[in-house]
Amino acid sequence: MIAAEPQMTGTPADTTPALSLQRLSRHFGATRALRDVSLDIAEGEFFTIVGPSGSGKTTLLRILAGLDRPTSGALLLRGQDVTLQPPNKRPTAMVFQSLALFDHRSVGQNVEFALKMRGVGAEARKTRALELLELVRLGADYYGRPVTQCSGGERQRVALARALASDPEILFFDEPLSALDYRLRKTLEVELRGLQRRTGRTFVYITHSLEEAMVMSDRIGIMKDGALVQVGTPSQIYDRPRDRFVARFMGEVNILEIRDGRLVELDTPLPGRADGYLVLRPEALSPTESGLPIRCTVLERFQLGSRVQLHLDTPAGLMIAEQPASCTLQAGDEATFSFDPDAAHRVSE
Amino acid sequence: MKQRAGYLFMAPVALFLLVGFATPIFIVGWYSLIEPRTFELTSDLTLANYRAAFTEGYGGPFYWSILGAFATVATCALLAWPTAKMLHARAGRGAAIVTGLIAVPIFVSESVRLFGLSLFLMPGGGILAGSLKALFGVSIGTVLNTKIAVWLGLVYVHFPFMLFPLLLGVALIPQDRIDAARDLGASRWQVLREIELPLALPGLAIGALLTFVLCIGANAEAAILGGQAVTVVTRAIEQRFSYAQDWPMGAALTMLVTLVTALVVFPVLSRIDLNRLIRR
Numbered sequence: 186m187i188a189a190e191p192q193m194t195g196t197p198a199d200t201t202p203a204l205s206l207q208r209l210s211r212h213f214g215a216t217r218a219l220r221d222v223s224l225d226i227a228e229g230e231f232f233t234i235v236g237p238s239g240s241g242k243t244t245l246l247r248i249l250a251g252l253d254r255p256t257s258g259a260l261l262l263r264g265q266d267v268t269l270q271p272p273n274k275r276p277t278a279m280v281f282q283s284l285a286l287f288d289h290r291s292v293g294q295n296v297e298f299a300l301k302m303r304g305v306g307a308e309a310r311k312t313r314a315l316e317l318l319e320l321v322r323l324g325a326d327y328y329g330r331p332v333t334q335c336s337g338g339e340r341q342r343v344a345l346a347r348a349l350a351s352d353p354e355i356l357f358f359d360e361p362l363s364a365l366d367y368r369l370r371k372t373l374e375v376e377l378r379g380l381q382r383r384t385g386r387t388f389v390y391i392t393h394s395l396e397e398a399m400v401m402s403d404r405i406g407i408m409k410d411g412a413l414v415q416v417g418t419p420s421q422i423y424d425r426p427r428d429r430f431v432a433r434f435m436g437e438v439n440i441l442e443i444r445d446g447r448l449v450e451l452d453t454p455l456p457g458r459a460d461g462y463l464v465l466r467p468e469a470l471s472p473t474e475s476g477l478p479i480r481c482t483v484l485e486r487f488q489l490g491s492r493v494q495l496h497l498d499t500p501a502g503l504m505i506a507e508q509p510a511s512c513t514l515q516a517g518d519e520a521t522f523s524f525d526p527d528a529a530h531r532v533s534e
Numbered sequence: 535m536k537q538r539a540g541y542l543f544m545a546p547v548a549l550f551l552l553v554g555f556a557t558p559i560f561i562v563g564w565y566s567l568i569e570p571r572t573f574e575l576t577s578d579l580t581l582a583n584y585r586a587a588f589t590e591g592y593g594g595p596f597y598w599s600i601l602g603a604f605a606t607v608a609t610c611a612l613l614a615w616p617t618a619k620m621l622h623a624r625a626g627r628g629a630a631i632v633t634g635l636i637a638v639p640i641f642v643s644e645s646v647r648l649f650g651l652s653l654f655l656m657p658g659g660g661i662l663a664g665s666l667k668a669l670f671g672v673s674i675g676t677v678l679n680t681k682i683a684v685w686l687g688l689v690y691v692h693f694p695f696m697l698f699p700l701l702l703g704v705a706l707i708p709q710d711r712i713d714a715a716r717d718l719g720a721s722r723w724q725v726l727r728e729i730e731l732p733l734a735l736p737g738l739a740i741g742a743l744l745t746f747v748l749c750i751g752a753n754a755e756a757a758i759l760g761g762q763a764v765t766v767v768t769r770a771i772e773q774r775f776s777y778a779q780d781w782p783m784g785a786a787l788t789m790l791v792t793l794v795t796a797l798v799v800f801p802v803l804s805r806i807d808l809n810r811l812i813r814r
Contacts, residue, residue, distance in 0.1 A: 250717055251716075251717070252713050252716065252717065271716070272713075272716045272717045273716050273717070273718075273719045273720055273721055277717075278717060278718060279714070279717045281710055281713070281714055283708075283710050285708070285710040285711050285713065285714035287711060287714075287715075287728075287729065289732045289733060298715070298718050298720075298728075299718040299719050301728075302715075302718060302719040302720045302721075302724055302728075303719055347718065348718075350718075351718065351719060
């Protein structure tokens with residue numbers, strides 16, 4: 186059972202992917218919600234799909250769970266083609282965005298649902314349900330409570346326990362934390378990640394929150410207009426985005442165009458770099474003259490806890506820099522910021 | 535300050551129910567307790583009529599009315615469930631037209647519809663028998679003047695009363711609950727039993743009660759389609775009040791029907807959450 190044997194998730198012993206998506210497409214009439222998505226998700230991996238709303242991530246997850254069928258393409262689960270298999274025949278479980286708790290049932294009945302459907306006896310079901318309630322940190326006294334009397338965070342945990350009940354090989358999460366307040370979300374992110382490590386199960390998680398993805402994932406896939414535009418570890422995607430869309434999606438960024446060996450907006454020569462765009466994270470700009478200098482005026486100063494964010498008026502327009510809170514620059518100050526153009530990441534589109 | 539509707543707003547309907555419902559029930563109740571075949575409201579009260587109701591062959595009419603009502607409720611529910619699911623899933627112009635078509639017969643007099651149905655069911659030259667004979671050479675006996683015909687008529691007349699509350703009930707089932715149940719391993723049958731029926735229960739119960747109450751009081755179906763095949767309790771009551779001129783007996787039977795209805799309706803009504811049905 187799930188909690189019994191902790192195992193590490195580093196290198197999967199089996200090389201057959203837990204899930205193999207092969208050119209999955211889904212069309213709704215003329216709308217192409219999903220275009221040729223191909224991807225392998227390894228056994229025991231925490232894989233997060235990130236994208237703006239309408240990018241097709243929920244459609245993709247529904248196909249993975251069997252709640253929808255692709256227009257074309259195939260889905261292999263541990264090497265078995267399950268493209269047309271109904272959801273109740275798949276060894277997977279999903280935590281829904283709405284949680285979809287059965288409000289006409291108690292917490293215990295919700296958690297036991299999958300076991301009841303499999304014909305597990307009442308005694309064994311209850312034992313397992315209590316175990317799961319413990320695992321999601323609710324405790325046995327929640328067993329008989331109506332779900333309608335649970336708070337947002339408790340409902341979240343009930344949904345998680347319910348999905349875990351049948352010991353699924355793969356768990357799907359459709360933005361389950363989006364309705365919770367910030368603190369609770371942070372707590373649950375850490376708990377989910379811990380749970381995933383303890384159980385060694387494959388988690389496929391969907392969110393529009395990059396922060397959530399960065400905290401929890403082994404790998405991230407970025408979706409845009411129904412296509413998977415980049416797949417990689419959080420740091421790969423943050424440091425080496427494939428294009429300006431990914432760069433912008435992964436947080437605050439300054440983008441400078443390179444054309445014919447010059448930085449267009451700054452009107453400065455930049456020999457040796459091909460045409461494209463330089464991606465400068467706010468922390469890459471520092472108020473020194475050690476690299477390529479930019480004359481600017483500080484427009485705004487925002488305190489972000491231990492750091493400050495500065496909005497700069499530069500010849501290239503608004504640029505954003507981040508500095509330790511000890512930085513003394515104030516709104517209205519003239520300054521020179523600089524960056525190392527050789528270290529800066531370039532994208533071609 | 536917002537002023538809430540006070541008890542005065544209840545006055546018109548309360549007055550109407552007092553004059554139109556409570557008073558007649560009281561008079562009927564009184565009549566049921568006086569000597570058989572008399573009209574003496576001032577005489578001594580007796581339970582003789584109720585004793586007669588259980589000993590003098592009124593069991594048959596009661597049995598047929600109650601059985602007919604239950605059979606109609608069950609049949610209508612079985613027919614209305616898939617219809618409601620389909621209309622809900624395909625909500626739009628098409629569904630609105632179908633819903634309208636199902637409602638239209640309500641605007642036609644019930645007797646007219648039942649005579650139409652009797653033409654359909656008539657033996658020999660009737661539409662059903664005649665068509666079967668002409669097209670397939672199959673001869674069937676009569677359907678008209680049988681209990682089957684009464685049952686068909688009851689279902690036909692009362693189907694909308696089951697369907698429309700059930701449509702509201704089916705609308706109470708969120709699709710994501712069905713998805714979640716499927717995802718957790720429920721077969722379609724298990725989804726129906728564990729999720730859909732419990733969630734749609736308020737609508738189903740209201741539909742069933744409406745149908746049941748209307749069927750218990752139905753008379754025309756048995757009279758027009760059943761011929762002499764079956765005597766329903768409303769027919770027996772009518773005979774007591776008219777030909778037999780035995781008002782106390784008719785009143786006792788009426789009180790018993792009312793009691794049976796109440797015994798079915800109140801337990802069900804107390805278990806369903808009407809607020810949920812009107813999304814409050």
